[in-house]
Amino acid sequence: MERLLGVAAARGPLASASAPRGRPAAGPPAACAPAPSGPSAAPPAWGAAGPPSLVRAAALAAAAGGIALRRRAPPRRGRLPVGLAAAGTAEEPNAKRADAVDSSEAYREMLRRRAAAPPSPDEVKEDKGWFDFDDLEKREDFKTFLVSVSVALAFRFTIAEPRFIPSESMVPSFEIGDQLVVDKISKNWRDYQRRDVVVFEPPPLYWEVVQRTPNGDALIKRIVAIEGDYVEMKEGGVLVLNDEPQEETFTNERAEYTFSRRQVPPGNVLVLGDNRNRSLDGHVWGFLPVKNIIGRATFNWWPPWHVHTIAASPP
Numbered sequence: 585m586e587r588l589l590g591v592a593a594a595r596g597p598l599a600s601a602s603a604p605r606g607r608p609a610a611g612p613p614a615a616c617a618p619a620p621s622g623p624s625a626a627p628p629a630w631g632a633a634g635p636p637s638l639v640r641a642a643a644l645a646a647a648a649g650g651i652a653l654r655r656r657a658p659p660r661r662g663r664l665p666v667g668l669a670a671a672g673t674a675e676e677p678n679a680k681r682a683d684a685v686d687s688s689e690a691y692r693e694m695l696r697r698r699a700a701a702p703p704s705p706d707e708v709k710e711d712k713g714w715f716d717f718d719d720l721e722k723r724e725d726f727k728t729f730l731v732s733v734s735v736a737l738a739f740r741f742t743i744a745e746p747r748f749i750p751s752e753s754m755v756p757s758f759e760i761g762d763q764l765v766v767d768k769i770s771k772n773w774r775d776y777q778r779r780d781v782v783v784f785e786p787p788p789l790y791w792e793v794v795q796r797t798p799n800g801d802a803l804i805k806r807i808v809a810i811e812g813d814y815v816e817m818k819e820g821g822v823l824v825l826n827d828e829p830q831e832e833t834f835t836n837e838r839a840e841y842t843f844s845r846r847q848v849p850p851g852n853v854l855v856l857g858d859n860r861n862r863s864l865d866g867h868v869w870g871f872l873p874v875k876n877i878i879g880r881a882t883f884n885w886w887p888p889w890h891v892h893t894i895a896a897s898p899p
Contacts, residue, residue: 741768742768742769743767743768743769744765744766744768744769744879744882745765745766745768745878745879746763746764746766746885747763747764747766747783747802747804747881748761748762748763748764749761749762749763749764749804752859752862753804753857753858753862753863753864753865754804754805754806754857754858754859754863755836755858755862756834756836756858756859757781757806757834757858757894758804758884758890759890761887762884762886762887762890763885763886764783764804764881764883764884764885764894765881765882765883765885766783766878766879766880766881766882767879767880767882768878768879770880771877771879771880775810776807776810776853776874776877776880777810778807778808778809778810778813778825779806779807779808780806780807780880781804781805781880781881781894782804782805782807782855782877782878782879782880782881783802783803783804783877783878783880783881784802784803784804784805784855784872784876784877784878785798785876785878786798786801786802786803786869786876787869787870787871787872787873787876789869789870790864790869792869793864793868793869794864802878804881805856805857805863805865805866805872806834806855806856806858807854807855808823808825808830808854808855808856808866809825809848809853809854810848810853811848811849811850811851811852811853811874812847812848812850813825813826813847813848813854814826814845814846814847815845815846815847815854816842816843816844816845816846817839817841817842817843817867818842820838821837821839821840821860822838823839824845834858835858835859835860836858836859836860836862837859837860837861838860839860839861839867840860840861841860841861841867843867848871849871851873851874851875852871852872852873852874853871853872853874854866854871854872855872881894882894
């Protein structure tokens with residue numbers, strides 16, 4: 585500070601120091617006007633702070649000192665000795681490992697206590713399976729299941745049902761394993777026609793021929809004559825219906841059997857298999873009561889390469 589004051593006093597007023605080099609100052613400022621000379625001049629009133637130039641120098645020095653203090657770098661942190669730093673670095677992983685072990689042990693101990701403690705009454709709940717109607721989700725699932733089964737059964741017993749071909753009696757129209765849709769509702773407004781393919785329950789005479797008791801099996805054949813028709817099978821396997829020979833392109837081969845002319849009684853039909861010589865049908869056990877017919881086959885849906893509709897084509 586004393587050096588700054590000394591330099592400021594030696595150089596004179598600050599205004600002259602700030603004037604451009606090589607050019608005289610425009611004039612001393614009012615504060616730095618020269619003091620009057622002579623015996624009547626009064627001493628300048630500087631006060632305790634000293635001359636104005638010294639005051640300005642002191643202010644400048646104080647400002648420079650503040651800037652220096654603000655720009656001073658923060659103090660450096662103390663560094664540990666090399667040995668202590670190495671020891672701390674080596675102990676940190678061990679401490680973390682110990683903390684992890686303690687945490688895992690505490691967690692295991694918590695699980696042991698929870699397993700050993702008896703469950704509270706709120707936690708104990710009897711699992712009643714599907715019949716736990718207190719569970720809203722299970723109740724909704726049961727409703728969905730009940731509705732689905734009801735709809736499926738109603739559809740099967742009243743509208744249609746699937747059937748499969750168990751034998752070769754209907755070759756070439758159907759192969760073994762083909763699956764059909766059997767229409768069970770159209771019989772309420774539509775009478776069975778000639779050449780309809782029907783699924784039916786065999787009459788009692790069928791069970792006598794095969795020497796078995798009824799077991800719920802159903803057969804599939806084609807209607808060749810309805811009630812009131814006169815039908816006979818002549819030599820060469822020609823079917824004659826109402827005195828007219830029939831052209832049957834759906835058969836596998838001509839029949840090797842014959843039967844005399846006969847009339848179909850009321851409420852009955854005559855059914856034969858398309859594979860005439862390998863079918864146990866009406867030429868063996870007689871006429872079929874209409875009440876035994878379950879439904880009419882309308883659609884072959886499996887396998888995919890056998891998919892086709894089954895339409896009646898009366899002559």
